[in-house]
Structures are given as structure tokens and as C-alpha cells.
Amino acid sequence: MTIRRICCIGAGYVGGPTMAVIADRCPDVQVIVVDLNDQRIAAWNDADLGRLPVYEPGLDAVVGRARGRNLFFSTDVDGAIGEADMVFISVNTPTKVKGLGAGQASDLRWVEACARQVAKAATGHTIVVEKSTLPVRTAEAIKTILEAAQDPPGNGDVPRTFSVLSNPEFLAEGTAIRDLETPDRVLIGGEDERSIQSLAAVYGQWVPDDRILRTNLWSSELSKLTANAFLAQRISSINSVAALCESTGADVREVARAIGTDSRIGPKFLQSGPGFGGSCFQKDILNLVYLCRHFGLPEVADYWESVVHLNTWQQHRISRLVVQRLFGTVTGKRLAILGFAFKADTNDTREAPAIRISRDLLEEGAQLAIHDPKVEPSQISRDLRLESVVPDPETGTTSQALSGQGSWWTAGSVEQAVAGADAVLILTEWTLYRHLDWKDLAQRMRRPAWVFDARSVVDRAEVQSAGLTYWRVGDGAQ
Incomplete structure (x- = not known):
């Protein structure tokens, strides 16, 4: 089956970029998100490519080449499904809250809703x-919903039929x-070889065949959860080290370099920091924990759950450390948070x-x-589940600074953020933060002042020569 029309349900962080690249690399395939x-x-659809809802380096160029040619974005879900040979389901699957x-x-x-909508609107195979x-x-639930909507044999010239594949993203x-x-x-992953080959042929227009792995449905679904669990485990492991x-005088960067040269371990995902974030790691591990308990494997569930617990502990540890170093209290103190994205x-x-980390500090009155x-x-x-405030332009804080109630506001620049601050916390490894003028920034801060480098992105000597006290994660020398 040659794929001519693709519909993707879900225009988020996965669906948008994935379909943009497919459209860019497969100009003969019409892609509708x-x-x-x-x-x-x-x-x-905004004419200004800088206003795309997802920020991803290079995405604007890809969308710019394909949009309007064979890449389209629409709210007509049923119409796109009805015309499609292949429908991707790329919607949010958050952790249940009740x-x-x-x-x-x-x-x-949302996955079930998509399956039912496909069952209603699809035509042909x-x-x-x-x-x-x-x-x-x-996939079993999706197949059951779709099979219930299939036309019986001999019903119509082009009966409605379905096949289900698993094609997890590793982005x-x-x-x-x-x-x-x-x-x-x-x-x-799939059971229908023709459908597997149809999807493989789409990717095969730019991906070498030896990199296209074919498995059964269940192995494909589990591989995604397992890949994220293994990566998250490495982050929690290096953060525990x-x-x-910090307690023994060792440097975690030296330890990581030493163990990373072992070919059995490798150097990736051994950067210590404030812990992992993003939409997948915690959600997928907790999903794995739930499945292990469901299938009667409590010891396996406990093992993977400890990865999440360690990650949470690391973030609370950093916020507690900030409070302790700032004379045991941050109430009324101005703290500059550099970086809020998870990476x-x-x-x-x-x-x-x-x-x-920010919630912990707000709870302390920062x-x-x-x-x-x-x-x-x-x-x-x-x-943060908290509205921002407007600081006093003269004091740099708010009227409630000493009331014990924490507050926050956004700063338009790093200089604005650090003005009058007692400490700087670097929580995202933006390139911008690697090249700051610490002598200038130090003059804007209230002394004594600290720099808490949770991402190990700034030079210790430069910060200390500016008269600031420096801490970075995993550094026992301090």
C-alpha cells in the first residue's frame, strides 16, 4: 500500500515536528496535522515562523519549506481522517490524577477518543x-474499537478496514x-506485514533500512517505556553520586569522566544536575511501575519507582541547600532564577x-x-500555581517581602533578574548563561551573594574573582 495522505491527530511537541520532517522529506505525501x-x-499557520507554538532549533526552517506545499494544519479532524491512508495518534497521555x-x-x-473518531470518520483501508x-x-484496545467499526466482508465497493501499528518517538x-x-x-511494531512495510517505505525515503527496526506490537510499546526508564535511571544514578x-571531597564531573570512558557504560546522560524533567521520563517510569505491580512484580516496581523518588529528592535537596547557605532563611530575600524550561x-x-525548586523557595517566603x-x-x-507580582522599582522586591509570603515575577534580562539579589540559581543550561559577565552582575547584587550552579555551566574562578560565593552540584571541593 503506497501512502499518499497522512493525518496526524495532535499538533503538540511530537506531532508537529514529526509531521513537518515527514512532509519535508516526502514531498509526494500530503501531511495534515x-x-x-x-x-x-x-x-x-502563523506567517511569522518565530511564533510557532513549539520552539525547537531548526523547526521553523523545516515548516517554512513544507507548509502550504504538502504540510497543512487544520481543525477539520473528521475531514482529514476521511481522506487519509494513514492516521497517526499523537495526543497527550498524562498520568492519571484520580x-x-x-x-x-x-x-x-484522549487516545480512546481518537480511536473512536477514526472509527467513525475513516474510509477504505x-x-x-x-x-x-x-x-x-x-494497541489491543485501539484494535478492538476499530474492528467493531469495520465493514463486514462484501459490504460496499471499498469496505472500511483497519490495521494498527506502534511507532514510538525517540526524540x-x-x-x-x-x-x-x-x-x-x-x-x-505490528502484526500486518504489509502495513509495516507501508510505514517503513515512508521513513525509508531518508532513513537507511538497517535503522528501521521491526518488532511485534507489544515489544514496540514496551521498548519506549524501557528506553526512557534506562535514561532516567542514569540521571538519578549520577545525581546520587x-x-x-559533595560530602567526600570528590568531583562528580571527574567521576563521570572516569566511568564514562568504560565502553560498557559510555559518557551520555552522566551530567549531574537538578534532576530530569520533560513530558516523558517521570510519566513513563510511573507507567512502568504501575504495569509491574499489575502483573505481580512488586520488586521490579519498587526498583523503578526509586528512580523517581531519587529525582524528587535531588530537587528538594538543592532548594534546602540554598536556604541553609543563605543563613537559614530566604524570607524576603530576592533570588534570581535563571532558566525555567526543563532543558x-x-x-x-x-x-x-x-x-x-521554585515552589520550595516560595514556600520559604522567597x-x-x-x-x-x-x-x-x-x-x-x-x-507555579501563583500569579506574578510587580516589584517595587526602587527596592527590587514587593511590599509583602517580609510578610513571609513568597512571590515571583519575570525579568526581561539577566541583569534585571540579578539586581539586588542575594543569590543566583542556574536551573537550565541555556548557552546564554555560559557567557555571563560576572564582574558586572556581581556589582548589581546585594552582598554577600551566592551563585548556585545546578547545571555546571559557569566558570568557578570567574565567579569567585567577582567576589561571589560559588556552589555547583557534585563538587566536593567547596
């Missing part, structure tokens, strides 16, 4: 592709376009370490001036 959020679709499996299991309401991160055997935000254009692997380094080169704040080059103030408000 649909979403019920008309504001998001309008942003994808009911059976709350706090661990994935909320699949349609290949349905799971792109969202899903628990093992979700790192900040490098998603590069990951899509030169992937380590493309994983396709970082805490030990550099993205505007995604989902599960960002800055959220938990006044936070937050700077991030890509995250909108409205998003910070939602994440």
Missing part, C-alpha cells in the same frame, strides 16, 4: 499508528529535528526541575525574579 485547539493550529492507578497509570481518554507513549497492550527536546532527520533507529561527592533549546516546562529566554510568563504562572 489536526487538533481541536484552534489557537494552536492558528499558531502553526481513579484506578492514580499517580502512576496513563490517562488514555486505514493504517492507524500509535505515536503517543502508551502502556503495553494499548530529545532541543535536538528533535536532528533526531528526526538522522535517527538512531525507527521502531515499527553527586551528593556523595535548554525548548520552551517546554513539563516536570521541569525549576518548578519544584522573592523570585525568573528569567528564561523562551518560556512565557503565563506558563510559569500555571506551573
Whole structure:
């Protein structure tokens, strides 16, 4: 089956970039990305490519080449499904907040809604592709819904039939376009060989065949959860070692370099910091925990759950350390938070370490001036569950500074953020923060002043020569 028309349901961080690259690399395939959020679709269609709803280096160029040629964004979900040979489901699958499996299991309401909409609107034979991160055997539920809508044999000239594939994404935000254009692997799981080959032929227009892996449905679904669990485990592991380094005089960067040269371990994901964030790691591990408990494997569940617990502990540890170093209190003190996205080169704040650390400091009564080059103030408000305030232009704080109530506001520049601050916390590794003039910044701060470098991005000697006290994660020399 030659694929001529693709529909993707979901215009978010995965659906938008993935479909843009497919359209760019497959000019003979018409790609339509649909979403019920008309504001998001309008942003994808905005003439100003700098206003795309997803910030990803290189994405604007890809969209600019394909949009209007064979890449389209629309709110007409049923129409796009009806015309499509292949439908990708790329909607959010957050962790359930109530009911059976709350706090661990994935909320699949949107996936099921998509399956039912495809069942209603599809025509002819349609290949349905799971792109969202899903628990093992979700495809079984999708297949059951679709099979119930299939036309019986001999009903009509072109009966409605379906096949289901699993094609999980392995994208790192900040490098998603590069990951899509030169992937380590493309994983396709399914039971229908013709459908697998149809999807493989799409990717095969730019991905070498030896990088297109074919498995059964269940192996494909589990591979996604396992990949994220292994990566997150490395981050929690190196952060646990970082805490030990600080207590023993070792340097976690030297330890990481030493163990990373072992070919059995390798150097990737051994950078200590404030912990992992993003939409996938915590959600996928908790999903894995839930599945292990469901299938009677409590010891396995406990093992993977400890990875999440260590990550949370690391973030609370950093916020406690800031309070302790600032004479045991941050009430009324101005702290500059540099970076709110969960990592550099993205505007995604989902599960960002800055959220938990900032909430801890607000609970202690801190006044936070937050700077991030890509995250909108409205998003910070939602994440902190607290509206921003306007600081006094003369004092640099708010009228409630000594009341014990924490508050925050956004700063338009690093200089504005650090003005009058007692400390700077670097929580995202933006390139901008690697090249700051600390002598100038130090003169704007209240003394004694600290720099807490949770991302190890600034030069210790430069900070200390400016008269600032320096701390970085995993450095026992301090």
C-alpha cells in the first residue's frame, strides 16, 4: 500500500515536528496535522515562523519549506481522517490524577477518543499508528474499537478496514529535528506485514533500512517505556553520586569522566544536575511501575519507582541547600532564577526541575525574579500555581517581602533578574548563561551573594574573582 495522505491527530511537541520532517522529506505525501485547539493550529499557520507554538532549533526552517506545499494544519479532524491512508495518534497521555492507578497509570481518554473518531470518520483501508507513549497492550484496545467499526466482508465497493501499528518517538527536546532527520533507529511494531512495510517505505525515503527496526506490537510499546526508564535511571544514578561527592571531597564531573570512558557504560546522560524533567521520563517510569505491580512484580516496581523518588529528592535537596547557605532563611530575600524550561533549546516546562525548586523557595517566603529566554510568563504562572507580582522599582522586591509570603515575577534580562539579589540559581543550561559577565552582575547584587550552579555551566574562578560565593552540584571541593 503506497501512502499518499497522512493525518496526524495532535499538533503538540511530537506531532508537529514529526509531521513537518515527514512532509519535508516526502514531498509526494500530503501531511495534515489536526487538533481541536484552534489557537494552536492558528499558531502553526502563523506567517511569522518565530511564533510557532513549539520552539525547537531548526523547526521553523523545516515548516517554512513544507507548509502550504504538502504540510497543512487544520481543525477539520473528521475531514482529514476521511481522506487519509494513514492516521497517526499523537495526543497527550498524562498520568492519571484520580481513579484506578492514580499517580502512576496513563490517562488514555484522549487516545480512546481518537480511536473512536477514526472509527467513525475513516474510509477504505486505514493504517492507524500509535505515536503517543502508551502502556503495553494499548494497541489491543485501539484494535478492538476499530474492528467493531469495520465493514463486514462484501459490504460496499471499498469496505472500511483497519490495521494498527506502534511507532514510538525517540526524540530529545532541543535536538528533535536532528533526531528526526538522522535517527538512531525507527521502531515499527505490528502484526500486518504489509502495513509495516507501508510505514517503513515512508521513513525509508531518508532513513537507511538497517535503522528501521521491526518488532511485534507489544515489544514496540514496551521498548519506549524501557528506553526512557534506562535514561532516567542514569540521571538519578549520577545525581546520587553527586551528593556523595559533595560530602567526600570528590568531583562528580571527574567521576563521570572516569566511568564514562568504560565502553560498557559510555559518557551520555552522566551530567549531574537538578534532576530530569520533560513530558516523558517521570510519566513513563510511573507507567512502568504501575504495569509491574499489575502483573505481580512488586520488586521490579519498587526498583523503578526509586528512580523517581531519587529525582524528587535531588530537587528538594538543592532548594534546602540554598536556604541553609543563605543563613537559614530566604524570607524576603530576592533570588534570581535563571532558566525555567526543563532543558535548554525548548520552551517546554513539563516536570521541569525549576518548578519544584521554585515552589520550595516560595514556600520559604522567597522573592523570585525568573528569567528564561523562551518560556512565557503565563506558563510559569500555571506551573507555579501563583500569579506574578510587580516589584517595587526602587527596592527590587514587593511590599509583602517580609510578610513571609513568597512571590515571583519575570525579568526581561539577566541583569534585571540579578539586581539586588542575594543569590543566583542556574536551573537550565541555556548557552546564554555560559557567557555571563560576572564582574558586572556581581556589582548589581546585594552582598554577600551566592551563585548556585545546578547545571555546571559557569566558570568557578570567574565567579569567585567577582567576589561571589560559588556552589555547583557534585563538587566536593567547596
